[in-house]
Amino acid sequence: MASAFGHALLGATLGKLLLPARPNWPWWLLAAACAVVPDADVVGFKFGVAYASLWGHRGLTHSILAAVVLASSLVLLARVLRPKNQPPAGRLWLLLFLATVSHGVLDAMTTGGLGVAFLSPFEQGRYFFGFRPIQVSPIGVKRFAGAAALRVLRSEAIWVGIPCLLLYLGQRVFGPSPVNTRS
Structure with a gap:
C-alpha cells in the first residue's frame, strides 16, 4: 500500500x-479522509482475515463499488445535515468517489502486495498497473519507521507529491480564481 500520507495528499489535492x-x-479534509478509509481493512489482520479474501487487505474496501457506496452515503448525510458552504451534490459525489477510488489506484502502483480487487465483490481478481514506481509501505505504525519510512516517503514525494503540486500550481495559474468560485 501507499502510506496514509500519500493517500491523504492525493485526496486533498482532488478536493482543491x-x-x-x-x-x-x-x-478537502473529507476527501483526504475518503482517500485513506479503504485501509481500514487492515484491522482484519487482527481477527485472522486472510489477505486474499473478500474482506482482506486491498479487497472489497478498495473496490469501485465501495467508492460508490461511500461517496453516495456521505453525500446523502451532507444533504440531511446541511452544513455551511455545501457544494452541489453531483460535484461533491464526484470528489468523494474519486478520492476514495484513488486509494486503489495508488496501491496498484506500488511494488508489493497482492494487487487491488477493483471489481470486488463481482470478480475477485486483484490487479496491479504495469507502471509500479511507488515503494510499498509496511503495514502497521511500528513497521513504518526509520529507513522503511524514508524509502516510502521519498518515493511518494516523487510519484504523488510532485504531481499533486503540479496540478495545484496548474490550477493556480490556469484555473478560476478560488476567491470568486463557490463550486
Missing part, C-alpha cells in the same frame, strides 16, 4: 481541484 474556493476546505 474540484472545489477550489477556500471556504470548501472542510470538503
Whole structure:
C-alpha cells in the first residue's frame, strides 16, 4: 500500500481541484479522509482475515463499488445535515468517489502486495498497473519507521507529491480564481 500520507495528499489535492474556493476546505479534509478509509481493512489482520479474501487487505474496501457506496452515503448525510458552504451534490459525489477510488489506484502502483480487487465483490481478481514506481509501505505504525519510512516517503514525494503540486500550481495559474468560485 501507499502510506496514509500519500493517500491523504492525493485526496486533498482532488478536493482543491474540484472545489477550489477556500471556504470548501472542510470538503478537502473529507476527501483526504475518503482517500485513506479503504485501509481500514487492515484491522482484519487482527481477527485472522486472510489477505486474499473478500474482506482482506486491498479487497472489497478498495473496490469501485465501495467508492460508490461511500461517496453516495456521505453525500446523502451532507444533504440531511446541511452544513455551511455545501457544494452541489453531483460535484461533491464526484470528489468523494474519486478520492476514495484513488486509494486503489495508488496501491496498484506500488511494488508489493497482492494487487487491488477493483471489481470486488463481482470478480475477485486483484490487479496491479504495469507502471509500479511507488515503494510499498509496511503495514502497521511500528513497521513504518526509520529507513522503511524514508524509502516510502521519498518515493511518494516523487510519484504523488510532485504531481499533486503540479496540478495545484496548474490550477493556480490556469484555473478560476478560488476567491470568486463557490463550486
